[in-house]
Amino acid sequence: MVPSLKTLGQSKENSISWNQAKxxxxxxxxxxxxxxxxDLMRNQPPMDINTWEPTEKDLKVVRRKTHPSVLLRKSFxxxxxxxxxxxxxxxxxxYELYLNGSKVGDRVLDPAQTSYEKRAFFVRHDVTKTLKENNSLGIMLGNGFYGQNMAFSPKLVYGKPLALMVLNIxxxxxxxxxxxxxxxWKAHSSPILFDNxxxxxxxxxxxEIEDWSKSAFNDTSWDTVELMDAPTGNLLEQQLEPMRKIRKVDPVAILPAEKGWIIDMGKNMTGWLQINVEEKEGTEIKMRFSEHLMPDKRSIDPASTGIHVTGNTQTDIYICKGDGVETWEPRFTYHGYQYVQIEGLKNKPKLDQFTGWLVRSDIERIGTFKCSDELINSFYDVSMLTIEDNLQGLLSDCPHRERCAWMGDAYVVAEAASFNFNLERLWQKTADDxxxxxGVSKAHFRDPFPYDKRAPSNVSVGKRLNLQARPDWGAATVMIPYxxxxxxxxxxxxxKSWNMMxxxxxxxxxxxQEDGVINGGYGDWCPPGGNPNMDTPPALTSTALYYQSLVAMEKMAVLLGEKDNASIYKQRANTVKKAFNTRFFNNETNSYGSQTGNAFALYANLVSDDKKQWVANHLSDLIMNDKKGHFSTGIFGHRPLYTILNDYGHSKVTKHLWGITDYPSLGFVTKEHNLTTWPEHIANWDKRKRYHRNSFNxxxxxxxxxxxxxxLGGIRPNENHPGFQKFYLKPTFLEGLKWCDVAYKSPQGEIKSNWKRNKSKISWSIVIPENSSALVQLPAYESKQxxxxxxxxxxxxxxxxxxSYIINIQ
Structure with missing residues (x-):
């Protein structure tokens, strides 16, 4: 028997009864x-290898089938x-839902990924205007993450495709x-022969079966469906925005290849390629996707997309039916790519035969930035495209190799992403995930920390959870809700998250923790050159994150009216702050020993007031002298680096770092190598050689x-007045910039902060929305200016x- 499910829904009158559905x-x-x-490569190299050429042993393959994609239908x-x-x-x-021959809605890759044994999402479709006297429902099913039995390990699979549906009239x-x-219901195999x-x-x-989802279709030759075991008893309506085809991306060039042709999309994107071809029946059009080309630009280089762990390249194959121009795009897969090597075409293709679709969760864009320096603009644009490419029903670490919701990654990018996308629903899903x-995963084999049922995994959803969360990655448990x-x-x-936190x-x-210090964690991940170049002890960043979490817990306890708990968290935070400084602060150098140590200690407010400027000064010195004008930070130190420099009077160092293009620098990525998304880490790449196999998105x-x-815009939340009811305006009028326009659509309305420079004068235009106020802070200037x-x-x-206000400064 199929277990019955609870009646669930947003409201009593809109609830769904699943009792009769199977x-x-x-x-x-x-x-x-x-x-x-x-074919999948049998052997996979260790994850800490930066470059890898497969040996004959590695190339021995295992052949594996996917579960079949199927068509289900019923007439009434x-x-x-x-x-x-x-x-x-x-x-x-x-799934894709069809009614009377047409797809219902414009959602794709639906529903969003969950840990399916714990919960699964249903979605609603209003079909009032689509129903007729005679009707037919059709469902096409694909594997998604539920039926994923190929990449990494076949043990990641949950089961074979299945569906549950109710049409209420x-x-x-x-x-x-x-x-x-x-x-x-009746069932038949679909034209999709493979989907992973x-x-x-x-x-x-x-x-293809013409008119298979129309009422007049004769399905007497179809088989009867099979009843399937319920994957979960916890079926919830999806609140997260659906995945959609957000915008077209037109290719910029077609290059000759050793085999076939290479289509250059002009940017590193997530989604797929739509093709328009006219070939004879049975022609196989093969498309392989990558972020890079081989140095001779005659074939793709798929190493960075994860073939060393997924087992093979991202590949779509279309077999033509041969009746004129055929238009096709995939349904149940997506790719992270800039280049597509296409084989099987009889003639050189034309650009207008191809359309790239950027596919992501249809989350509202709420932030913008533009300034007079195009190099700085490129840093912003690359940052936004990298975030956008990874909004895939979760915030993934990359859109090709792993596609995992790593907790540390979410923490580091949470504020930047929240300034630019309305992630309120996504963060709720993340916290629920x-x-x-x-308590699902074993403790990490490299850690001294014990297993605990209160600890999450390093990855927040799915089966590829990568062991129990280390103390730094686990900070997202508290900080994402915060x-x-x-x-x-x-x-x-x-x-909803309080008990978990x-x-x-x-x-x-x-x-x-041991006397206020946490000795371990992943650390300041992916500094320039990779983790062997990490110059900050993991204990420093883990302890700083522990402190930051304690402060957040105090504030949230106050919100919930738990005064005793708030007091306890405050006391613990004071203890940790003291222990942090005793352990990591050098009184002689006024430093925490590294760029990350200084930047993150200031960002987390772990530095005593009388030492803050000294620590910032030493941060500047470490950059300009010790590292000869370059940053050495990993993800934790780089997050606050420029804001900290600017706040403490070292904006010239920021301008320097944002102006150089040699290794390591942001300009080295965007200008010297023309990359359109941020790589996993910056390496001293040689254009004449292959790029490292690390992800580039x-x-x-x-x-x-x-x-x-x-x-630069100065728009900052006030933690005591959440949702920008009150906020701060503390801009840096960066040297060398003629103007800067910044906007942010807060819950109260749009905030604008736009300034321009005329020689030594600054004219700053501000818009403060209704039901909010701002505290303007201009510490670098005297009131008479x-x-x-x-x-x-x-x-x-x-x-x-x-x-609306105009502030003039001179």
Missing amino acids: WIGYTEDNRLENWAAR SIEKEIASAEVAICGLGL SYADSTKESIVTDES IYLGETYDARK MQTVL FSYIYYGNTSIVK EGWMGYLDEKV HPMNSGFSASFHES IKLNKKKVKSNTFELTTG
Whole structure:
């Protein structure tokens, strides 16, 4: 029997009853192995190898089939006038819903990934206007992450594709009827011969079944569906924005290749390629996707997309039916790529035959930045595209190799991402995902920290969880709900996550910290040149994150009215701050020993007031003298680096770092190598040789881009007044910039901070939305240098309420 599910929904009148519906699927597999299986490399190199050439032993392959993609259908008739009709459906791993021959809605890669044994999402579709007298429902199923049995390990699979659906019809006479998935449905294999979320899709257009989802279709030759075991008893409506085709990306060039042609999309993107071809029946069009080309530019180089762990390249294959121009795009896979090597075309293709689709969660863009320096603009644009490419129903670490929701990555980029995208729903899903992986994973084999049921995994969703969270990566357990609360004023995420956050902090307090210090963690991940160049002890960053979490817990405890807990967290934070400085601060040098040590200690407010400027001065010295004008920070130190420099009077160092293009620098990535997304780490690449196999699309390295809003624009949240009810305006008028325009759509409305320079004068335009106020802070200037709407001010710090203002500074 299929277990019945709870009645769930957003409200009582809109609830869905699943009691009569049954999980259905179809496991009959009549595909030829030649198409249903692909070769996977048997041996995988260690993850800490930066460059890798496969040996003969590595190239020995294992051949593995995917679960088949299937078509499910049911016809029915309606004899009364319809008032409303709604479908609720969960198709795992991925589905497309059809009604009367047309796809329902514009969602793709639906639903969002979850830990499927703990919970799965259903989605609603209003079909009131689509129903007729005679109707047919159709469901196409793909594997997604649920049926993923190829990359990394076949043990990651949850099961074979299946679906649960209810169509609720309300008639004009107040009667109701439900059409549900059950044994009355029919099933058939689909034209998709292979689909794997990592490795791609194979589609045979010759096997298309015309009008298969129309009511007049004769399905007597189809088989009866199979009843399937329920993957979970916890079915929830998806609140996260759906995945969609967000925008077209036109290719910029077609290059000749050793085999076929190479299509250059002009940017590193996430999504797929839509093709328009006219070939004879049976022609196989093969598309392989990569971020790079080989040095001779005659073939793709897929090493950075993870073939060493996924087992093969990202590859789509389309088999033509041969009846004129054919248009195709995949359904149940996506790729991280800039280049596509295409084989099988009889003639040289034209650019207008191809359209790239950038595919991501349809999350609103709420932040913008632009300034007079195009190199700095490129840093912002690259940061945003890298974030955007990884909004895939979660915040992934990269869109090709792992596609995992690593917790440390989410923490580092959370503020930059929240300034630019409305991630309130995504952060709620992330926090909920974390709760599904509490106590699931074993302790890390390299760590002295014990297993604990209160600890999450290093990855917040799925089966590839990469062991129990280390203390620095686990900080996201507290800080993601906290950041969501601060940026969006979201109190529900705090309430829903409170037990999880308290459990994690209790684990650290009882079993991990030693006299206020945490000795271990991943550390300041991916500095220039890779982790062997990490110059900050993991104990420093782990302890700083522990302190930051304690401070956040104190503030959230106050929010929840837990005064005793707030007092306890405050006391612990004071103890940790003292221990941190005793352990890591050098009184003789006024330093924490590294760029990251100094920058992150200042960012986390661990430095005593009388030492802050000294520490910032030493940070500047470490950059300009010790590292000869370059940064050496990994992801934790780089996040606050430029804001800290600017706040403490070292904006010239920021301008220097943002102006150079030699290794290591941001300009080395965007100008010297023309990369459009941030790599996993910056290495001293030689254009004449292959790039390292590390990913070249990692949003954790966009974390520093928060500085464009919080420092150049000066727009900063006030942690005591979340959701920008009150906020700070503390801009840096960066040397060499003629103008800077920054905007942020806060929960209260759009905040604008735009300034321009005329020789030694600054004209700064501000817009403060309704129901909010801002504290303007201009510590680098005296009050006599400042005029507000042409009037003198009494202080270089003053409050402004709703309205538009012009501040002149000279």
